[in-house]
Amino acid sequence: MGPMSRAKLARQSAVGPVIAALLLALPHFAIAESPAAAPAAATTTPGEVLVILAGDEEGPIDPDLSTVRALQVKPFNGYKSFKILAREGLKLLPGQAEEIALPASRKLRITLLERRKDGRFKVQVSINRPNKTDYLPLLEVAAKPGERFFVAGQKYQGGTILIGVRVGELPTHK
Amino acid sequence: MKPPGPAAAGAKSLNEQAPAASEDPKEARRIHEDDAIVERARTGDRAAFHELFQKYHRRAFAIALGVVKRPEDALDVVQDAFIKVHRHIGNFQGSSSFYTWLYRIVMNLAIDHIRKVRKVTEWGDDVQRSDDAGDGTLVPHMPDENPSKAVVRRELSGKIMEALDSLPEYHRAVILLREIEGLSYEEMAQVLDVPKGTIMSRLFHARRKLQEQLEPYLEGDLDITDRG
Amino acid sequence: MSQNHLSDELLQRHFDGDLDSVEAAEAHEHLADCAECNQRLEQLGRLQRLLRMAVDDAANNVSWQGMYARIEQAAQEPEPAVRDAPVLQPSSAARAKWFRPAVMSGVGAIAVAAAVLLMVSRGPDPAPTDETYGDDSDGPLAALETSHSEITHVDFGPNAGAVFDIAYDDGSSTPVVWIDDDDDDAEE
Numbered sequence: 162m163g164p165m166s167r168a169k170l171a172r173q174s175a176v177g178p179v180i181a182a183l184l185l186a187l188p189h190f191a192i193a194e195s196p197a198a199a200p201a202a203a204t205t206t207p208g209e210v211l212v213i214l215a216g217d218e219e220g221p222i223d224p225d226l227s228t229v230r231a232l233q234v235k236p237f238n239g240y241k242s243f244k245i246l247a248r249e250g251l252k253l254l255p256g257q258a259e260e261i262a263l264p265a266s267r268k269l270r271i272t273l274l275e276r277r278k279d280g281r282f283k284v285q286v287s288i289n290r291p292n293k294t295d296y297l298p299l300l301e302v303a304a305k306p307g308e309r310f311f312v313a314g315q316k317y318q319g320g321t322i323l324i325g326v327r328v329g330e331l332p333t334h335k
Numbered sequence: 336m337k338p339p340g341p342a343a344a345g346a347k348s349l350n351e352q353a354p355a356a357s358e359d360p361k362e363a364r365r366i367h368e369d370d371a372i373v374e375r376a377r378t379g380d381r382a383a384f385h386e387l388f389q390k391y392h393r394r395a396f397a398i399a400l401g402v403v404k405r406p407e408d409a410l411d412v413v414q415d416a417f418i419k420v421h422r423h424i425g426n427f428q429g430s431s432s433f434y435t436w437l438y439r440i441v442m443n444l445a446i447d448h449i450r451k452v453r454k455v456t457e458w459g460d461d462v463q464r465s466d467d468a469g470d471g472t473l474v475p476h477m478p479d480e481n482p483s484k485a486v487v488r489r490e491l492s493g494k495i496m497e498a499l500d501s502l503p504e505y506h507r508a509v510i511l512l513r514e515i516e517g518l519s520y521e522e523m524a525q526v527l528d529v530p531k532g533t534i535m536s537r538l539f540h541a542r543r544k545l546q547e548q549l550e551p552y553l554e555g556d557l558d559i560t561d562r563g
Numbered sequence: 564m565s566q567n568h569l570s571d572e573l574l575q576r577h578f579d580g581d582l583d584s585v586e587a588a589e590a591h592e593h594l595a596d597c598a599e600c601n602q603r604l605e606q607l608g609r610l611q612r613l614l615r616m617a618v619d620d621a622a623n624n625v626s627w628q629g630m631y632a633r634i635e636q637a638a639q640e641p642e643p644a645v646r647d648a649p650v651l652q653p654s655s656a657a658r659a660k661w662f663r664p665a666v667m668s669g670v671g672a673i674a675v676a677a678a679v680l681l682m683v684s685r686g687p688d689p690a691p692t693d694e695t696y697g698d699d700s701d702g703p704l705a706a707l708e709t710s711h712s713e714i715t716h717v718d719f720g721p722n723a724g725a726v727f728d729i730a731y732d733d734g735s736s737t738p739v740v741w742i743d744d745d746d747d748d749a750e751e
Contacts, residue, residue, distance in 0.1 A: 231729050231737045281712065288742075294720050297742055301716035310712045314724070314742040381635070388631055393622045406621045414630050414637075416734075421638035423732035436733065443734030447711070488620070495617035513579065514614045520581055539575055545610055553609045 206273055206282065208251035210261045211309070211325040214317060216242035229325065231311060237323065246322075253328065263324075264317045266290050273328060274301075281305050282328045288312065307331030369433045376424050384424070388417055391434065394516070395441045401511035402445035404500050412448055416441045449504070491552055498548040506541035513538055569593055569600045578607045714738045 213226065220242025231237055249261050253273040261269045267288050274283040281303040288297040302310050306329030315322035369390075375383035395416055399409035419440050427436060499507055508527065512518045520538075524531045546553060569577070569590060576582050577590045594600055714726050723743040728736040 230731060231739075234729055234731060237729070283715075296720065296722065296744070297718075297724075297740070298720040299716065299718040300714070300740055302738070303713045303715050305712045308712050309737060310714070311729075311737060311739040312742070313739055315744045385631065388627075388634070392627055392630075396622050396625075397618055400618060400621070406624075409621075410625060410630065414634060417631075417634045418637045419732065419734060421634060426732055439733045447734070488616070491613070492617040492620040495613050496621065499614075499617070510614065511618070514611045515618050520579065535572065535575065538579075539571060542575070542607065542610060545614075546606060549610065549613060552613060553606055 205252035205254055206276075206329055208253050208259075208271065208273070208326070208328045210247070210249045210251065210269060210271065211245065211327075212247040212261075212263060213323040213325065214244045214246050214320045215240035215323050216244070216320040218242065218319075220244075229309070231309065231325070232323075237313075240321070242320075244320075263288065263315070264322065265315070267296060267315070269312075269324065271326065277303060279303075284326075284328055286312065286326060288315075288324075302326075304328045366432045366434070370429070373424065373427065373429070373433050377427065384421060387420070387433065391437055392417070394434075395437060397511060397515040398438060398441045399445045399448075400499075401508045401515075402442065402504065403448050404507075406496070408448055409445075412441060412445045415444050419444075494552065495549065498545050501548065502541055502544060506537055506544065509534055509537045510541040510545065568597060569603075574600065574603055575607070578604060711736055712738055714740060 211229075213223075213232075215232075215237065218241055222243045223245045225245060225248075226232055226243050232240075232243060246264065247261065251259050251271070253259060253271070255273050255275060258270050258272040261271070263269055267290055270285075270287045270289075272285045274285060276282055284302050284304050286297070286300040286302065287294075289295055296315070297312060300312065304310060304326070307327060308331070309325040309327045311323055311325050313321065313323045315324075369387070372383050372386050372390075376387060392413060395413045396406075396409050399412035399416075400406065403409050403412060416437065420437060427433070499510070502510070509523055512523050512526065518526065520531045520534050523534045527534065573582070573586070573590060577587070577594075582590060594604065711728075717724070717726060717740055719742065725741045726738065727741070728738050730736045
């Protein structure tokens with residue numbers, strides 16, 4: 162968009178509004194004289210890691226990817242083939258990291274930190290080889306429930322890895 | 336094989352909910368007329384795009400005003416929305432009505448807008464700016480035949496916008512969707528993704544707050560609300 | 564419905580046309596004789612007229628022709644591929660390594676070339692504000708506020724990278740973190 166004659170307020174990066182209260186119950190232990198009750202089960206948040214190999218050469222496109230909007234617009238729609246390498250469902254507990262194996266001995270580590278008051282999930286992601294911080298040491302995201310964010314760029318077998326991460330579920334509509 | 340286009344994507348977001356299609360024959364006719372105009376606009380017919388702008392810019396403004404606080408910001412949103420429409424109408428598949436599509440764009444841009452940090456200025460000050468050619472900001476409204484009536488009306492409008500401004504966003508949204516857009520409780524519940532009971536409660540409280548703030552003006556003579 | 568007057572809820576629903584036929588008939592019967600409820604109804608009508616007047620005036624005080632001209636002008640210009648993105652700092656242990664378009668090709672080059680190249684972290688969340696949404700913040704505007712996912716912090720370590728948004732034609736977007744992978748061991 163070119164410069165507009167009408168004065169517009171400068172856009173600045175959004176500032177996170179408030180510190181969120183934890184909405185997910187944490188495990189707790191009852192203190193009682195009688196034999197202790199079993200700890201309350203913590204509520205898990207569903208998640209998914211989708212690992213896609215995108216190719217520059219003509220090739221098959223996995224039909225299960227037809228609903229992934231990000232692959233249909235720029236820049237990802239420039240790839241000529243898409244193959245699902247892994248699709249892992251997760252059950253995330255606050256503060257507890259989950260790991261997914263990736264090509265080239267890397268691991269994706271995802272930690273749900275908290276649910277923000279605005280409803281988005283604060284998550285941490287890193288991608289490294291064991292004992293190294295050589296690829297993506299740290300990524301923090303305010304993730305809208307049910308919507309993917311992507312980490313991309315790893316080279317593999319002549320293609321590029323696109324990793325779609327989703328936390329929580331889309332709200333259901335009447 | 337080329338990946339399917341964006342219209343085939345199944346992803347949904349809260350703000351992709353728009354007012355439910357009405358069964359009102361007038362509304363159905365409007366949607367049908369839009370289809371013809373949109374089809375022309377998709378081929379690059381500038382007059383057709385202008386028709387769409389003429390039809391919907393005020394409704395887009397009212398929608399944006401329900402989310403952002405200030406008319407200037409609402410105008411920013413409307414402008415950006417129609418720029419997007421202009422750029423992407425070639426990709427518009429018609430899976431929803433044009434108004435639904437526009438509504439989603441306006442809502443998303445409006446929400447984006449209020450997330451940004453900005454300086455709050457007095458709305459009244461901005462109204463005084465005059466419009467030079469091409470500046471296109473708020474222009475002083477030409478006085479009615481009765482100038483004193485026009486002054487009273489402008490002051491009153493200012494008070495009303497202040498009162499709206501003072502509402503929390505979740506009240507402002509329902510009051511404008513109901514009073515300006517005319518959405519039913521069910522339609523608002525769908526759009527805002529809350530139960531109908533919550534909509535009714537918010538509407539009640541929003542009206543109550545506005546009535547308290549505008550009490551002197553609700554008692555008086557309201558013939559200035561009509562442009563004679 | 565109370566013996567004496569219509570409840571606030573019924574009155575509002577009547578005003579908004581939400582009553583079923585039985586309720587509507589009862590309301591009409593009551594309103595035929597109750598000046599006070601009619602007065603309350605009239606207040607709702609006045610408020611509605613005032614709001615429509617104010618929004619109308621705000622819309623009238625705009626040069627829509629001027630706006631339309633700018634829309635046409637802007638629509639001819641190329642759309643930016645990305646929004647402004649957070650700027651991110653390389654970690655302290657990182658080598659200073661910049662994006663090198665020459666080593667990337669194809670979609671990767673397009674993707675990163677379209678993004679902001681040097682970024683700085685946003686830092687931690689700011690202190691809480693006094694802004695609250697009250698008791699009923701369980702849905703609408705709390706949810707409306709969160710229209711997008713958002714990258715809040717990235718440490719690229721020794722790599723070059725970028726953060727950008729994939730924009731859709733309905734105004735929503737998907738954030739992407741792109742990492743320039745020039746690791747010789749990456750290929751299995």
